[in-house]
Amino acid sequence: MRIKEVCSLARVPSILVLGLIYVVYVLIGGVIFWKLEGDLGKKDISLLLLNKKKVLSKYTCLSQDGLEAVAQVVHDASKVGLSLRGNSTSDGFWKFTSSAVFAATVVTTIGYGNISPTSTAGQIFCVFFALFGIPLNMVVLNRVGKYMLVMERKISDFLEGKTGRRKCTRFFVHLVSYLSGAVLFFVVPMIVFQQHEGWTFSQAIYYCFITLSTIGFGDFVADSNPDKVYPEWYSVLMASWIFFGLAWLALVINHSIDILERLNTHFKQWWAGEKPEENSGGEQDENPETQETQVEDEDETKKSPIT
Structure with missing residues (x-):
């Protein structure tokens, strides 16, 4: 003490x-x-x-110079997405589907680094595209995340009205939501990447998290192997997975931040020797959120998530 x-x-x-x-x-x-x-x-x-x-x-x-020249050719070929195993030509990275996925990685700040614009016009356009695209992406993802949260709360309120148990119902709905999101955005893509990219399951799950968390190391990048022929729907599926997966993971991270903030508040109250705040009725609020947060959450639930 x-x-x-x-x-x-x-x-x-x-x-x-x-x-x-x-x-x-x-x-x-x-x-x-x-x-x-x-x-x-x-x-x-x-x-x-x-x-x-x-x-x-x-x-x-x-010779040593010849080896360096070969290494430079291999490096340049990998940067544009060309394979040196055969004489056949390909479209490289900058076909329409790959370019659309690259644009998505720019506005989501994933930035794998496996491809990048090399022309002056492309680099300048990338700057302005990211300057307006990143805030737009954050607004859209925030709105999609709130829409997911509203759907989750409506399901929770419906089940709460049927069962009459608030805490158990909310915990069950949150648990099912997290498990469903983990299966949809991690387990299913892991199986798809394992089949189409030839990665191990550990490499695939590692790639899923590195991508959806926007870390984007670039050591594993889907739809970028020049020696493989990908189906047309593969790039569309990847773009959809990245978009909705980012919204879901951002929602999970926000919940984690909220939990840490509450733990920090309780720790500071314990450190200062203060008792947790109680309701006017003398009973402690069964919901750990403050009254102001509850009002805001109820208002947000009643409002439509799309303005």
Whole structure:
């Protein structure tokens, strides 16, 4: 209790505590990635150098400059989506469907990095396209997320009227919603990517999360292998999956943020030795949301999500 009282008297700002937790969390993540991937990266480099020596010893007519020239050709071909395994030509990355998917990755800020505009006009257009497209995408996704939330609340209210149990009904509806979203936006795409891309299930689920969280490393990108022939509906399915998956995952992340904010509030009240706020009737509100949030939620439920 003495440490608690000293810190309470010192009145340490919560932003400093959160900042310290954030920095420690990032550093811990860096250490874990360093331990998991550091030795493997060294092995990959040594294996790559060994393969380089084997290639130079097998093809004696190929010098160091020739090897660098071949590597440059392979790099340039991968940037435009061309395959060097045969003499057949392809449309590359910049066909209509791939260009539409690229435009979607720009406004959603995924940015895989596997393709990018190289012309001056394309680069300038990309700047203005993203400048207006990113806010538009955020507004649309926010509206779609609210629409999903309204549907969830209507189902919850309907079941609550049938059962008369509020807490159990809301928990059940939230659980079914999360599980359904996980199946629809993670499990089903994982199976589709495993079949059409040849990835393992772990690689496919990794790609799903990296894409829908807009991290977009670019180490795995669907519909980008020049050696594969994809069906016409594949790009349309990908664009639809990205759009609705972003809205669903953003809704889940917002719920997680809300939970963390409530935990932070309860922690600060406990740290300051205050009791949780109670209703005017003397009973604690069974819903952890504040009264103001409840009113806003009820108003939002009654309103149509589309203006």
